[in-house]
Amino acid sequence: MNLWKRLMCTARRKSPWLFHMNSGSCNGCDIEIIAALSPRYDAEQLGVLLQGSPRHADILVVTGPVTNKAVNAVKTVYDQVCGPKAVVAIGSCPATTNVFIDSRTLDGPLDKHLPVDVYVPGCPPRPDAIIAGVVKAAVLLAERGSDAPQPTVAIATAEEVQP
Amino acid sequence: MNPMLTALARLLIFPGLLFAVPAAWFFLWVERKAVARMQERVGPPFMQPFWDFTKLLGKSTPPRPGIAGFIMRAWPLIAVGSAAGAVGLLPVLPLSGGFEGDLILLLALLELPSICIIAAGFSSRSIFGEIGSAREAALSVSYNIVFLLAIVSIAASQHTFRLEALAAMHPSFLTVLGIIAILICLPAKLHINPFSLPNAEQEIYSGPMTEYAGPELAMWELAHGLEWVAATGLVATLVAPHIALAWGTSLLAGGIFVVLSVAVVLLLSVLAAATARLAIDSSVRFYWQCTLIFAVLAISSALFVRFWL
Numbered sequence: 299m300n301l302w303k304r305l306m307c308t309a310r311r312k313s314p315w316l317f318h319m320n321s322g323s324c325n326g327c328d329i330e331i332i333a334a335l336s337p338r339y340d341a342e343q344l345g346v347l348l349q350g351s352p353r354h355a356d357i358l359v360v361t362g363p364v365t366n367k368a369v370n371a372v373k374t375v376y377d378q379v380c381g382p383k384a385v386v387a388i389g390s391c392p393a394t395t396n397v398f399i400d401s402r403t404l405d406g407p408l409d410k411h412l413p414v415d416v417y418v419p420g421c422p423p424r425p426d427a428i429i430a431g432v433v434k435a436a437v438l439l440a441e442r443g444s445d446a447p448q449p450t451v452a453i454a455t456a457e458e459v460q461p
Numbered sequence: 462m463n464p465m466l467t468a469l470a471r472l473l474i475f476p477g478l479l480f481a482v483p484a485a486w487f488f489l490w491v492e493r494k495a496v497a498r499m500q501e502r503v504g505p506p507f508m509q510p511f512w513d514f515t516k517l518l519g520k521s522t523p524p525r526p527g528i529a530g531f532i533m534r535a536w537p538l539i540a541v542g543s544a545a546g547a548v549g550l551l552p553v554l555p556l557s558g559g560f561e562g563d564l565i566l567l568l569a570l571l572e573l574p575s576i577c578i579i580a581a582g583f584s585s586r587s588i589f590g591e592i593g594s595a596r597e598a599a600l601s602v603s604y605n606i607v608f609l610l611a612i613v614s615i616a617a618s619q620h621t622f623r624l625e626a627l628a629a630m631h632p633s634f635l636t637v638l639g640i641i642a643i644l645i646c647l648p649a650k651l652h653i654n655p656f657s658l659p660n661a662e663q664e665i666y667s668g669p670m671t672e673y674a675g676p677e678l679a680m681w682e683l684a685h686g687l688e689w690v691a692a693t694g695l696v697a698t699l700v701a702p703h704i705a706l707a708w709g710t711s712l713l714a715g716g717i718f719v720v721l722s723v724a725v726v727l728l729l730s731v732l733a734a735a736t737a738r739l740a741i742d743s744s745v746r747f748y749w750q751c752t753l754i755f756a757v758l759a760i761s762s763a764l765f766v767r768f769w770l
């Protein structure tokens with residue numbers, strides 16, 4: 299049993315699959331995520347794969363300051379990711395809402411809605427920083443194991459979002 | 462030896478599960494690594510498909526209540542079972558106890574995973590799954606005609622549907638033609654570029670697999686790997702009458718089989734890295750045009766070989 303746990307630990311550390319969620323970012327951070335997977339940085343050598351469906355992912359990578367329109371989508375996608383899972387906030391936007399602070403179209407920052415595990419600051423952060431953040435999240439996943447409770451978030455109704 | 466025991470040994474040990482599962486991971490790695498090298502990347506480490514598989518086993522799955530959920534969970538298992546059965550039928554070792562008509566069983570087992578994928582996409586009731594399944598269905602109708610024609614014309618020219626006899630035959634013009642036709646069909650059968658549209662990411666999420674998670678997805682990955690082993694292994698056994706020549710030493714026969722399969726995997730990966738995804742209409746048109754050419758060539762030469770030689 300112990301052996302199986304250790305094996306699972308290593309597997310989680312070595313195979314972080316991402317789902318990329320844009321919650322209204324300026325597209326700067328999204329380009330940097332793609333750059334992290336490109337030949338120059340090649341995150342695949344660490345086992346990182348960008349997945350097409352949130353159901354396949356271990357790590358939810360969120361960019362953007364969470365606009366009013368995106369709140370429900372972010373929560374839905376978070377719940378669609380199967381546990382054990384982690385959230386990485388890419389850029390200064392999801393951490394602090396950055397230059398968009400005090401905008402009336404925002405409902406950020408991200409940690410108001412989701413339990414964020416790793417912040418990667420920068421506007422936009424460098425691809426190396428993004429890779430480092432993802433690897434840190436993968437190590438967190440491995441340490442936490444499957445016993446830890448996975449928080450789920452309540453989805454707000456449409457009335458709450460659109461005044 | 463007891464034929465029952467032989468069959469079990471083939472299914473479970475070589476070239477069955479005990480060999481095929483590590484081989485499936487190895488082939489998946491070769492494919493990813495070759496694509497990465499072609500793009501001047503380092504690529505995934507050697508154990509990557511194994512780690513992915515293990516990690517997926519440890520993930521949770523969304524609740525799937527009722528009979529629909531049960532059916533959805535069953536598809537990947539059926540796919541794994543049939544792909545493993547197809548690998549087990551390959552005539553790699555001498556006197557491995559094939560039977561008359563095992564070629565037909567092999568073709569059916571090779572086809573089953575793709576039918577499972579179509580059914581899985583529709584039973585997941587996700588819109589992306591349904592689009593992916595529809596594409597897979599259209600594609601499989603078009604490539605299967607070429608694929609079956611190629612194999613049937615090889616078999617007809619040899620007067621047999623027995624795999625062992627086909628593996629031992631001497632190469633002729635018809636065999637070369639048939640093997641080229643099979644190679645043309647493999648990218649579509651294995652869903653790699655340029656015919657990767659059933660699971661086109663960036664377009665329809667993950668196609669039929671969109672709703673699958675955790676251990677179910679692990680089974681799909683395994684089925685995909687086993688399909689690689691079965692399909693490339695089929696080509697390897699047809700290409701090499703040498704395997705039959707080397708039947709004196711089973712070890713050598715097994716070695717040649719593995720080397721040839723890896724060569725086919727490399728060939729297909731290079732093709733996948735060098736091409737972009739085609740749209741559904743051009744893929745279907747490509748296969749129908751192939752069908753026409755190969756149908757005329759294959760049938761006429763099969764008849765020729767059968768009645769005049």
Ligand code: SF4
Pocket residue numbers: 323324325326327361362363388389390391392396397420421422423
């Ligand atoms: S952090 Fe900067 S680059 Fe990234 S989404 Fe926000 S404004 Fe754009």
